[in-house]
Amino acid sequence: MERDTQPRNSRPSSSASPAAPQEDSFGALPVSAASPPSTRASAHSPRLRTRAWAALIVAIICLSLAASISLAAAEDAPPEEPASEEPVSSPEDTADPEVTIEQPAEGAIVGGRLDGAACEAWATDDTNVEHVAFFVDGQPLSETASAPYTCEWDTTEFSDGAHVLKATAHDAAGNSSSASIDVRVDNAAPNVSFDRPTEGDKVRGKLDDPQGSECDAPATDETKMDRVAFSVDGQFLNSERYAPYTCNWDTSRFTTGEHVLKATAYDAAGNSSSSSVRVKVDNRIWWADAETGDLSQWSRQTRNCRVDGVLYHDEEHCGDRISVVSSQTSGPDSRYAYRFEVRDGDDSPYGGERNEVKQTDGDKQYARGAERYFGYSVLLEDSFPADDQGVGNDWTAFSEWKTIETHGSGPAALNMQTGDEQMSLKRAASPAYFMWRTPLVRGRWHRFVVRVKFDPNPNVGFVEVWKDGVRVKPKTYGRTLQPMNGYVDRAYSKVGYYRNAKISGDSALYVDDYTVGPSYATVRP
Ligand SMILES: [Ca+2]
Ligand SMILES: [Ca+2]
Ligand SMILES: [Ca+2]
Ligand SMILES: [Ca+2]
Numbered sequence: 008m009e010r011d012t013q014p015r016n017s018r019p020s021s022s023a024s025p026a027a028p029q030e031d032s033f034g035a036l037p038v039s040a041a042s043p044p045s046t047r048a049s050a051h052s053p054r055l056r057t058r059a060w061a062a063l064i065v066a067i068i069c070l071s072l073a074a075s076i077s078l079a080a081a082e083d084a085p086p087e088e089p090a091s092e093e094p095v096s097s098p099e100d101t102a103d104p105e106v107t108i109e110q111p112a113e114g115a116i117v118g119g120r121l122d123g124a125a126c127e128a129w130a131t132d133d134t135n136v137e138h139v140a141f142f143v144d145g146q147p148l149s150e151t152a153s154a155p156y157t158c159e160w161d162t163t164e165f166s167d168g169a170h171v172l173k174a175t176a177h178d179a180a181g182n183s184s185s186a187s188i189d190v191r192v193d194n195a196a197p198n199v200s201f202d203r204p205t206e207g208d209k210v211r212g213k214l215d216d217p218q219g220s221e222c223d224a225p226a227t228d229e230t231k232m233d234r235v236a237f238s239v240d241g242q243f244l245n246s247e248r249y250a251p252y253t254c255n256w257d258t259s260r261f262t263t264g265e266h267v268l269k270a271t272a273y274d275a276a277g278n279s280s281s282s283s284v285r286v287k288v289d290n291r292i293w294w295a296d297a298e299t300g301d302l303s304q305w306s307r308q309t310r311n312c313r314v315d316g317v318l319y320h321d322e323e324h325c326g327d328r329i330s331v332v333s334s335q336t337s338g339p340d341s342r343y344a345y346r347f348e349v350r351d352g353d354d355s356p357y358g359g360e361r362n363e364v365k366q367t368d369g370d371k372q373y374a375r376g377a378e379r380y381f382g383y384s385v386l387l388e389d390s391f392p393a394d395d396q397g398v399g400n401d402w403t404a405f406s407e408w409k410t411i412e413t414h415g416s417g418p419a420a421l422n423m424q425t426g427d428e429q430m431s432l433k434r435a436a437s438p439a440y441f442m443w444r445t446p447l448v449r450g451r452w453h454r455f456v457v458r459v460k461f462d463p464n465p466n467v468g469f470v471e472v473w474k475d476g477v478r479v480k481p482k483t484y485g486r487t488l489q490p491m492n493g494y495v496d497r498a499y500s501k502v503g504y505y506r507n508a509k510i511s512g513d514s515a516l517y518v519d520d521y522t523v524g525p526s527y528a529t530v531r532p
Contacts, residue, residue, distance in 0.1 A: 099180070100132075100133065100134045100178055100179065100180035100182065101180070101182065102132070102133040102134075102178075102182065103132075103178070103182045103183065103184040104130055104131065104132035104136050104176035104177065104178050104182065104183065104184055105130065105131050105132070105176070105184065106128055106129070106130040106139065106174050106175065106176035106184055106185065106186045107128065107129050107130075107174075107186050108127075108128050108172060108174050108186050108187075108188050109127045109128060109129050110124060110125055110126055110127045111125065111126065111172070111188070111190055112188070113188045113189060114188075114189060114190070114191070115188075115190050115191070116190070116191045116192075116193050116230050116231055116274075116275040116276045117160075117162055117190050117191070117192055117193070117276055118162055118163075118192065118193045118194050118274070118276025118277055118278050119161075119162060119163065119194070119276065119277055119278065120159075120160070120161050120162070120163075121158065121159070121160040121161075121162060122157060122158070122159045122160070123157055124155075124157070126141075126157055126158040126159070126160055126172075127155050127156065127157045127158075128141070128156040128157075128158070128174035128176070128186070129156070130154070130156055130174070130176035132176070132178045132182075133178075134178055134179065134180070135178060135179055136154075136156075136176050136177070136178060137152065137177045137178055137179045138150050138151065138152045138176075138177055139151055139156035139174055139175065139176045139177070140174070140175045140177070141158035141160070141172065141173065141174050141175075142172070142173040142174075142175070143160065143165060143170050143171070143172055143173075144170055144171055145171075145173070148160055156174070156176075158172075158174070160172075162192045162194055162276075163194050165192050166192065167192050167193055167194055167195060167229075167230075168191065168192060169189060169190075169191055169192075170189075170190055170191075170192055171187050171188070171189055171190075172187065172188050172190050173185055173186065173187040174186050174187075191230065192276075193228075193229070193230040193231075193274060193275070193276035193278065194276070194278065195228075195229055195230075195274075195278060196228075196272075196274065196278040196279055196280035197226050197227060197228035197232055197272040197273070197274045197278065197279070197280055198226065198227050198228070198272070198280065199224055199225070199226035199227075199235060199252075199270050199271070199272035199280055199281065199282045200224065200225070200270075200282040201222075201223070201224045201268070201270060201282055201284045202219070202223045202224070202225060203219065203220070203221060203222055203223050204221070204222060204268070204284055204286050205284060206284050206285055206286075207285065207286070207287070208284070208286045208287070209286070209287045209288075209289050210256075210258050210286050210287070210288055210289075211258055211259075211288065211289055211290045212257075212258060212259065212290065213255075213256070213257045213258070213259075214254055214255070214256040214258060215253075215254075215255045215256065215257070216253065217251075217253060218251060218253070219251040219252070219253035222237075222253055222254035222256060222268075223251055223252065223253050223254075224237070224252050224253075224254070224270035224272075224282060225250065225251070225252065226250070226252050226270070226272035228272070228274040228275075228278075230274060230275060230276065231274060231275035231276075232250075232272065232273075232274055232275070233248070233273045233274055233275050233277075234246050234247060234248045234272075234273050235247050235252035235270050235271065235272045235273075236270070236271045236273070237254040237255070237256070237268070237269065237270055237271075238268075238269045238271070239256060239261060239266050239267065239268050239269070240261075240266055240267055241269075244256050252270065252272075254268065254270070256268070258288045258290060259290045259524070259525050259526040259528065259529055260526065260528055261288045261528055262288070262528050262529070262531065263288060263289055263290065263291055263522070263524075263528075263529055263530075264287065264288060265285055265286070265287055265288075266285070266286060266287075266288050267283050267284075267285055267286075268283065268284050268285075268286055269281055269282070269283040270282050270283075290524050290525055290526065290529040291522055291523065291524050291529060291530070292371070292379070292523045292524055292525065293366065293370075293371045293523050294520070294521060294522040294523065295345075295364075295366065295521040296341065296343075296519065296520045296521070296522070297331050297341075297343035297344050297345050297519055297520075298341070298342060298343055299343075300331055300343055301331055302329065302331065302345070302364060304366075305364035305365060305366050306365065306366050306367050306368050306371075307364065307365050307366075307367055308322070308329060308363070308364050308365075309355065309361060309362065309363045309364070309365070309503070310322060310325035310328055310329060310362055311325065311328070311353045311354060311355045311360065311361055311362060312324055312325035312327075312328050312350070312353050312362075313350070313351075313352035313353055313354070318352070318354060320355075320356070325353075325362070327348065328347070328348045328349070328350075328353065328362040329345070329346070329347055329348075329362050329363075329364065329503070330345075330346045330348075331343045331344070331345060331346070332344060332345075332346045332517070335386060335517045335519075336519055337384035337386075337452050337454070337517075337519035337520050337532070338384070338519070338520060338532050341519055341520060343519075344384075344386075344517045344518065344519035345364070345502070345517065345518045345519065346515055346516075346517050347362050347363065347405075347502075347503045347504035347515060347516055347517075347518065348362060348504065348513070348514070348515040349361065349362055349504045349505075349506060349513070349514065349515075350513040351511050351512065351513065354508055358508070359505055359506060359507060359508055360505075360506055360507075360508045360510070361503065361504065361505035361506070362503055362504055362505075363501055363502065363503025363504070363505055364501070364502060364503055365409075365499060365500065365501040365502075366499060366500050366501075367411065367499045371499070371500070371523070372411060372497040372498065372499050373408070373459070373461045373488075373497055373498040373499070374461070374497045375461060375462055375463065375488055375495055375497070376460075376461065376462060376467075377460075377461050378458070378459070378460045378461075378525075379458070379459055379461075379523055379524070379525070380456055380457070380458050380523070380524050380525065380526060380527055380529060380530045381406075381455075381456065381457045381458075381459065381500070381521070381522070381523055381530065382454065382455070382456045382520065382521070382522045382524075382529075382530030382531055382532070383406060383454075383455055383502065383518060383519070383520060383521040383522070384452050384453065384454050384455075384517075384518065384519045384520050384532065385405055385406070385423075385452070385453050385455065385516060385517070385518055386450070386451060386452045386453070386516060386517040387405075387425070387447070387448075387449045387450070387514075387516045388449065388450070388514050388515050388516060388517075389449050389450045390512065390513070390514040390515075391403075391425075391447075391449050391514050391516065392506075392510050392511070392512040392514060393428070399509075400426075400507055400509075401426050401427065401507060401509075401510055402424050402425070402426045402506065402507055403424055403425045403426065403504070403505065403506035403507070403510065404419070404422045404423070404424040404505045404506070405423055405424065405425070405502065405503070405504065405505075405516055405518070406422065406423040406455075406500070406501065406502045406518070407419040407421070407422040407423075407435070407500075407501040407502075407505075408420050408421045408422070408459065408461075408487070408498045408499070408500060408501075409498060409499060409501055410488065410489045410491055410496045410497070410498055411496050411497050411498070411499055418435060418436040418489050418491070419435035419436065419489075420434070420435060420436055420461075420486065420487050420488050420489040420498060421433070421434060421435060421442075421457075421459065421470065421487060422435045423455065423457070425447050428446065428447045429444045429445065429446060429447055430444070430445050430446075430447050430448075430453070431443065431444040431445075432444075432457065432470065432472055432480065434485055434486065434487075436486075436489040442470055442472075442480065442483060442485065443470075443472050443479065443480040445474065445479065452517075452519075453474060453475060454473075454474070454475050454476065454531070454532050455472065455473070455474055456472070456473040456474075456527060456530055456531055457470060457471070457472050457473075458470065458471040458472075458482070458527070459487050460487060461487050461488045461497075461498055462486070462487055462488055463486055463487075463488045463489065463490050463495050464486070465484060465485050465486040466484055467484070468484065468485055468486055468487035468488060469482050469483060469484045469485065469487070470482075470483055470485065470487060471483070473527070473531075476531065500521070500523070502518045502521060503518075504516050520532060
């Protein structure tokens with residue numbers, strides 16, 4: 008047919024038709040041949056009214072003539088559909104659109120609410136895709152008129168199991184085509200729970216055995232498992248795609264105390280469920296927090312007191328010089344702290360005025376190459392002597408790392424001391440020097456963390472210092488273990504009040520929560 012070859016917009020112009028309405032010479036509204044006379048025109052002019060009626064009569068005659076010709080033709084030819092019922096405004100479109108379902112994939116396991124890129128069809132047409140309709144098992148789901156053609160499918164309204172997702176693309180001419188895929192709906196979350204550890208367990212070190220002997224959360228799904236993700240206190244640890252689902256947790260990066268270990272299992276449809284256990288992380292190597300209410304967390308005591316001019320070195324006479332008190336404690340959970348007092352004349356046979364405790368048990372010493380973090384809290388009383396006494400060397404040590412040296416007293420490799428209104432980390436033995444200093448503040452708790460690698464080689468040993476949660480001394484190399492008579496021994500911890508005897512005045516200092524561990528997190532408060 009001739010009309011098929013015409014471009015869509017090149018139909019014959021109606022203005023070329025001789026029957027087209029013409030504006031009359033008076034500029035009035037055009038008068039259609041089929042319309043009754045305009046009342047507006049008739050109200051103005053009898054002449055106009057006459058012309059309109061004449062035109063109407065001519066039109067009626069023409070229509071009657073056309074009808075009779077048409078009837079005559081109908082008797083000779085097969086009937087044709089009246090031209091007026093065909094869409095004269097567009098070319099005929101007999102080609103179907105093309106459509107495919109891009110997502111989900113054939114055989115996919117789906118669950119939850121699918122929309123956007125999770126459920127998308129691709130469609131095209133030789134003229135124009137009018138809309139794409141989606142169906143599940145033949146029931147209408149949603150439809151969309153513009154690309155990207157995405158469905159909206161809440162699978163929870165359908166049963167678990169096999170379903171057919173269909174997309175049908177329509178063009179403006181009423182042509183359509185469809186594509187279908189088989190999918191599996193899974194709205195059921197997996198099951199997961201910890202085998203190990205169990206609620207309340209104590210954990211330490213690395214829980215990273217791939218067989219899960221320390222940390223294992225079996226998970227199953229009726230359709231298909233995807234993965235199990237592990238976290239601690241909301242902090243992601245690792246994700247495992249295959250059973251056994253085991254966590255990979257270096258507990259030493261976490262503070263001593265309670266933490267929530269969580270396993271979240273995901274199935275192939277994206278459903279998830281979680282299981283949590285509350286565990287106690289404890290990587291402390293040893294500690295002395297005074298919570299026993301006595302001095303039993305230390306192995307030895309050094310007591311010196313002068314009472315009524317007589318010097319004693321025993322607990323019976325010097326009991327008040329070292330005590331466990333509840334009046335001053337360092338943390339919210341602390342009930343007790345250690346108190347060390349020195350009065351003028353509390354002379355030690357080994358020099359200085361001192362009252363101290365130490366931990367010399369074999370398993371709590373620090374051999375060459377050992378690396379440890381020491382966290383401890385210290386408070387100096389307001390009465391703590393000032394350094395303006397002119398004694399020349401106004402040192403007071405409150406924590407030391409000393410060398411064992413076969414039952415005797417060896418030199419300190421390191422100590423924390425005061426002097427010149429400073430608190431300092433000092434390399435005590437030759438050559439002695441200050442590794443770090445800060446202004447002395449009395450009357451409040453300070454939390455120190457000192458990291459030490461014990462070694463007599465100054466290129467191997469190092470220290471690092473934090474004060475009140477802030478790193479104040481970066482890792483710095485130096486000798487941290489003192490050779491004695493050519494023999495490299497081990498070091499031990501000591502705390503208390505030990506000062507140059509020339510200093511005068513009675514005072515006390517407090518120590519609490521002395522903790523030794525493998526990491527900063529382990530020993531900070
Ligand atoms: Ca088409
Ligand atoms: Ca499932
Ligand atoms: Ca305490
Ligand atoms: Ca003195």
